[in-house]
Amino acid sequence: MIELKDICKTFRVSKRNAGLKEAFKSFFRREYTCIQALDNVSFTINEGEMVGYIGPNGAGKSSTIKIMSGILTPDSGRCIINGRTPWKDRIAHVKEIGVVFGQRSQLWWDVPVIDSFELIKDIYRIDGSTYNKNLNELTELLDIGEIIRTPARQLSLGQRMRCEIAASLLHSPRILFLDEPTIGLDAVSKTAVRQFIKTINKERKTTVILTTHDMQDIEALTERIILIGKGKILLDGILDQLKKRNSTHKKLSVDYLGDGSSLSVLPDGMHLLDNLDGHAKIAVDTSILPVSNAIACLSKNMEITDISITGSTVEEMVVTLYEEFQI
Amino acid sequence: MRLYLKYASIIFRSQMQYKASFIMSLIGQFLTAFTVYLGVYFMFTRFPSVNDFTYTEVLLCFSLMLASFSLAECFVRGFDTFPSIISNGEFDRIMVRPRNEIFQVLATRIEFSRLGRFLQAGFMLAYAIPKSGVAWTPDRILTLIIMIIGGFFVFSGLFIIYASICFFTLEGLEFMNIFTDGAREFGKYPFSIYGDGVLKFLTYVIPLALFQYYPFLYLTGKSDRILYMFLPLIAILFLVPCLLFWRFGLRHYKSTGS
Amino acid sequence: MKKYLSLFRIRFIHGLQYRAAAWAGVSTQFAWGSMTILMFWAFYQNSGNRFPMTFHQLSTYIWLQQAFLSLFMSWYFDNDIFESIIRGHVAYELCRPVDIYTMWFLKNMSVRLSRAVLRCMPILIAAVFLPKPFSVSPPADLTGALMFFVSISLGFLLMVAFSMLIYITAFTTISPLGIRILAVSTLEFFTGAIIPLPFFPEGLQKIMAILPFAYMQSTPFLIYIGSIMGPDILIGVLLQMIWLLMLILTGRTLMKKALKKVVIQGG
Known part of the structure; x- marks a missing residue:
């Protein structure tokens, strides 16, 4: 269960102007502007739900994800995930979550994927039998049995993303954060990834929170969407009802x-x-x-x-x- | 420890994928250190001694400094390259893993090619140990080892400060180089030659002289104060403020993100 | 010509934006210079009669070296250029109506120059106010000052021309890293960045005179402090020109050959 209540966050950003004169001037003095990244963000997500978190670039999506995964501390507000505050109890919290950053890899580039998996096993202290069970299940579901002995750098983007997702699920997290998991993938890989996310959500009852710009992801996966813009939650509802309203x-x-x-x-x-x-x-x-x-x-x-x-x-x-x- | 070895094995295998470039870096590290040695050599072909330290004594001092620096650079590389860990998002990944952050930063970067410098240090040590005129009693051998260990930890502390600053600036602060690269470069001579002011600063503020100058006096028999022998161990306490500063920086990072 | 100028301008302004880095650089280099001078001071006090110049000259030399470090830094290479060669993107650059050698040359110049512009003045000004033998002295005379400007410009161009050769080797070697590392060590040592060339043993100094490295930073700095005087200044500057011409010609020829190969192989 995820509960966010009145989460606020502001950032200070330095201004930088063009031109030679301005460059010299700012050499001595810097100007700052405050940006309200999150403005009273509140929502509740239940165990086993699958939620699409959408909004344009810079709307505050990744700040929210960072708060929920314990990387970022908000200025004010409450966030309780599985009974813990992520940024206060980081290590216990992150044991129960999996995070996939679509644009960054967690696999070691130059060694076979399976070696990265083995390392993750030790990092998360996954016991042998759970690890084997998860590994077998994930390799079968994601169809990566053939490629996990290949170094990550030799894999295609789609193959790598499947391995990334498997890596994030080896420790059987209760919550999975997916940050643009289908970015840059071809149509076949996209479908495979979506199908898999659906299966995981259904069979393992893993809560899934998905940010994406690809609305087909949303359509194929989520029942509920949360729309954020300029740091505010603008809309939180069931996709079908929204469709009806807009139809x-x-x-x-x-x-x-x-x-x-x-x-x-x-x-x-x-x-x-x-x-x-x-x-x-x-x-x-x-x-x-x-x-x-x-x-x-x-x-x-x-x-x-x-x-x-x-x-x-x-x-x-x-x-x-x-x-x-x-x- | 088992996990650390696992990381080390993955990193080693990764670096071995690019053998040519690895060997080149190794040679490069060696060469850079070697040119510095040549500089010292040329100075001593012109001048007989500096502040009563002879050529071989300086070599001994230089090699101890280089050895502890290269060990720190190899195994504490994560803090040395921390700007890149922050900017490529690797640190966010570290934050979502259930292990201590410092452990993970240490374990994700080990730069074996930096041992090229260590090689140069080894050669100089092998030459200077018999030639320096030091009578190698057991306590002096122990002093030598303590000096390298103390140096390793002080340099590690400096790298940690450097990394902690990145939490605020997101870029490395170049000024810190004066204490890391600078200490390596200028530490080839016992710190006393730079005058009293510098020596006091390096004794009480940044404890570089604690593992270099004072125990070196004991090593070469210029002083017989047994306390000097153990000063490098006191220098290790320097890690405490460094780690506190790291925690302070981490708190800032958590409140600003990248 | 205009397009090259504007390219230079853009890069130059871009370089000026790194103000925090510049302040950090200034203080680092000031500290570095001070330590270097203190080190020589220790040797000077022990046996000053063996010094190849006065101590004030030495201090001036070190401060000039720190102030203009960015012009002569041997370790700076533009990774974009290496990348574009190794990955074959250079083929795309061929489509543009610019001469690649000139473009890369300017790119390197502008980065080095913008850093130097930000850093040289604060360092020199601070160094003027230091007590006597540790401060930076004014140039020996007007001719010296003038010739210093000519010579440092030539030395700077020579440095860039040399680093161009290193870029070009990336076309033919599989591991440009090796060449690069070798080049950095050689440059550092033989240009006098580690210890000034007059401190080298006599025999080695004679060899240095026939290699290009001495004509990068050493010649202008020695002209400034008056170690090179009278007709020797002209000889030095003339040799700088000859080396510059030779390095640019070699670079251009090698580049042409390498590019021809790229075109034939299709990158």
């Missing part, structure tokens, strides 16, 4: 022949966003007017050459959300 807003992109004068008068529930050179964008509120009716209405008055509907994928939903919250 009432669709966007039609229409190519047509003629002058399009009929677009100036539209029925309730339709709203012209943009109209230029025979190409129009129209917002449709489906709670007032079904999409099919909207299309019928358009085609009655003008000759349509092409039409597309957007606003239904998670990707687009998130873009809409970002726009809505102006982050």
Whole structure:
């Protein structure tokens, strides 16, 4: 169980200006600005849940992860994970968590992967039988039996990421933090990684917290998403409900022949966003007017050459959300 | 200890993957130390002695300094290269592992090629021990060993301070070099030649003279105060403030991140 | 020409941003210089009659060396350049309408120069106010001062030209690290960075006169303190020019050959 309550964190950043004169000036004096990285962040995650933690770059995602993994101490607020405060009881806390930083490796570059695993076994003091059981299970699930005798530097990105994840799970953590686990992977590896995360969550009841920019990860994996922007939690909810809420807003992109004068008068529930050179964008509120009716209405008055509907994928939903919250 | 050896074995095997570059670094370390030796040699072809220390005595002093420095550089390399550990995020990884941070920093970096300097120290020692005119009684042999051990710990302490500063600046502070590289360079001569001020500073503030000048006096028979022989062990206490400073830095890091 | 100038400008300004590093460098070098002078002082007190110059000259030499350390630092190499050679990115650079030799040369110059600009003045100013035999003295005369400027510029260019040769060897050797390490040790010692060349034994000094290393930092500093005087100044500067020309020509020729190979092999 993870509980964050009113977590705040500010950073001091030095300003640096361009130009020769400024460079000389700042040689003697530095200016600082304060950035509120986290502003009263609160949420609760239950055992066995799988949560997508999303937000644009610099929103405060990694600061939150760092606080939850005991690397960073917040200015104020409470964070209790499995009954402990991470930054106060670091060693006991980190025994129960696994962390995957998508962009940094924890494997030793020049030796076979299995040697890194053996080292991790000793670092976490994993006993022999648990280690063997976990190793067998993970190598099978992740299909890495063939490659763990190869040095990490010779592996492809996808193979390496699978090994990274296995390395983070050898000590059977109760919570797994995944920081952009699919970044840079090809489609096949992405699917494999997602499938695996799902299995782990289901069979081991491991709590999974996932940050990502890839909305397909979210769609494939999580039921619940938490959206953070400018250090604030903007939204915390079930993905399906959000989808439903947002599915009432669709966007039609229409190519047509003629002058399009009929677009100036539209029925309730339709709203012209943009109209230029025979190409129009129209917002449709489906709670007032079904999409099919909207299309019928358009085609009655003008000759349509092409039409597309957007606003239904998670990707687009998130873009809409970002726009809505102006982050 | 078992875990440390495991780390060491992985690091050794990793470095052996690049044998050519490893051997080159080893030779390089040796050569750099060798040119410094040549500098000393040339000075003594021009001048007969310095503050009553002869050429072979200086060589003895130089080799002891070099030996303890190279050992520290090899095994305490993690603190010496700490800016890179911080900047590439390795330290965050260390923080999410259930082991002492200092142990992990020590264990993740061992630079075996730094033993090239140790080699140079060994050669000089082998030459200077018989030629220096020191009567090698058991207590003098013990003094020699204590000097190297004391030096190793003082240098380690200096590396730890250097690393702790990185918690605040995220970059290494170049000024610390004067105490690490500088001590190695200038410590080739007994610290007394630099005058009283420097000697006092290196006795009471940064205890470099405690493992170099004073026991060296005992070693060469210029003093018979038995206390001098054990001063390097007192110098090891220097580690205490260094470790406190490390903890202070770590607390700062935890409150600012990177 | 303009593009090279702006490239130089960008790098130069970039270098000026490392202010914390510069202050740290100034204090380190000041301490380093002081210790070096104290070391020589100990030798001087024991047998000053064997000194090849006055002690004040020696102090001046050491302070100049510390102030202009960044111009002549032998251990500085641009890792980007080594990387681009080893990984073959240099092939992409060939697509750009710039001469690679000139570009790399300027890149090295600008880094060294920007560091030196930030550091030389504070060190020299502080050293002026030290008590007499330990301070930095003004140049012997006006000609000396003028020729010092000519000579230090040439010495600086010579240093960069030499380091260019080290970069170029990376095209042909598998382990540029080895060459680099060897070069650093050689440079450190033979340019007089460890102990000034006049302290070398006589015989070795004669050999040094026919090698390029003495013409990097030693010649300008010796001109400044008046150890090289009269017609010898002109000879020194002339030799600097000859060496500079030779090293640049060698560098360019080797580079051309190496690049041809890169193009044929496809990087």
